Amino acid sequence: MSVSIYYSAIRNLPINAVESVHLLSIVDVFNESFPYKDEGETLSFYSAPSDEYILEGAIKLPYQDENTIVDSVIYWLNAITHLTSVLSTAEWDVRIDDCPASWVDDHWEM
Template structure:
């Protein structure tokens, strides 16, 4: 059984050129800094096939190796935090299968305890 992190943003207007550039930069930089070559990283779906109001949509399958799950979640949620800050006026929804991931204005997207050193 696999678990995935899903992320998306909706609004009435499409991304403008500046926002599209920032989104592309975030994806490029965060993908390049991803810690595992053999795991899924931040992945945005083709918006041409998306819902009309969907301006950002993506998903990441979580690793099977339990030692990699937390680093992948941290990295991808930090990436989605950057995306949300680049497109702040959209309605965002981020969830790990059926579990909504809360937004915090200071810390961004995070799950309780995900940055604990003991993990």
């Protein structure tokens, strides 16, 4: 059994150069610090998002035990929160498999 987080952003304007640098910096920081990077996937974006999206991606979580999955979901939702702050004018959709994550106050939650 695998669990994945899917994330996408829609906006009329494309990602600009400054935003791109910030997004990639967030990816690097979170990927480097992920404690289960040898067991699961890390944060990345699809090379060619669907027509209406400016950003899309997915992370397949490590499946060692329930605690690892929960820790990973919390960790990656924190990373996606940082991405959201860079593209704050975009409409975001974040899902854990088929279940939508919730935007509460200023961050993503399960």
